[in-house]
Amino acid sequence: MGHIRLGTLPQSKKWRDVIQLLESSAPLENVAEAAARASELDLRRASDDPTFQFVAQLLVKLPLLARAPGFEAALSELGVKRSALDSVSGLLAGLNDAITQHNFDNGRSSDAGEMGRAALLESLSVQMRGQLPTLFEPTPQEIRKALASFASGQNFAVLARDFFARLSYRSLDYYLSRELANHTGVGKRFADDAARVEFSRALSQHTFEASRIVEEFAGGWYGKTVWKEQSLSQDKINDFTRYAFKKMRSELGRRRTSV
Structure with a gap:
């Protein structure tokens, strides 16, 4: 590749x-x-790099997908397993794998795409945790709700x-x-x-x-x-x-x- x-x-x-x-x-x-x-x-x-475009698409569309019916099916289409919603780290790992698979399917990766990937995963990690309860591990429903909150x-x-x-x-x-x-x-x-x-x-x-x-x-x-x-x-x-x-x-x- x-x-x-x-x-x-x-x-x-x-x-x-x-x-x-x-x-x-x-x-x-x-x-x-x-x-x-x-x-x-x-x-x-x-902005014309395929990997970066995919990352930007995730940034913009993930909150909307989380807000709409059929979120788990939408994640599956991206290559993210439904079990990824069991934890924030699991979701981030699933998204990371989806980006890797996208690169493989396109036959290449890029520096711009890799920087975008790192920025996206870090931002989601920090911003989602700010929307989640701190005393207990969040449920899949709470994780989805936290992600959906960015659709405003x-x-x-x-x-x-x-x-x-x-x-x-x-x-x-x-x-x-x-x-x-x-x-x-x-x-x-x-x-x-x-x-x-x-x-x-x-x-x-x-x-x-x-x-x-x-x-x-x-x-x-x-x-x-x-x-x-x-x-x-x-x-x-x-x-x-x-x-x-x-x-x-x-x-x-x-x-x-x-x-």
Whole structure:
């Protein structure tokens, strides 16, 4: 099975700009915006990647499937066993297997798809657990109800923000992690590994704060597309992810100029 990798940024002028910012100890906001600008084309193409499209489809459609009759049958069509609803971890494992099977059926995987997969599973894990009882193990009915809760515009917006925050951080880290080691040591930007880890932690927080822009429009998009127009085609989902990437890139740029 083939694997599609993202571009090799170190050869581009935009990536050299990122390196110069790291060498000059520029503020994190500047580094994040420059890295986002350098990776913009690859992220724009992610919306056309079959694996990422499948992940985005799960993000948008799973809450609706959980809310509608025949949820177990719908999961089976995705390749997820009905027993997956016995626990949150079981559901996540089932979705992970479904994505793997999708890659196998298409004969390839991709970096964009794998980052999307990780972001989706992490977001569902965190956001669903926030909707579930904490004293006892949730029942399959409670797990389904928690997932279905994201079929409202407001709750979907929260889930979408979490997803794109994690995805944006992973995409920036995908490129930056290759370079940060070259700037760690005595007399360099990061005195030691602890300083480099702190930079990564701050970058994660920065992308989460920037992702607020996604939350602001995702709920309205969901309500209009799902409930008003009742038109949730793959093209509509692709347009949504493209716009989310565009807004994240714009917000990272705005935050740089406001520093």
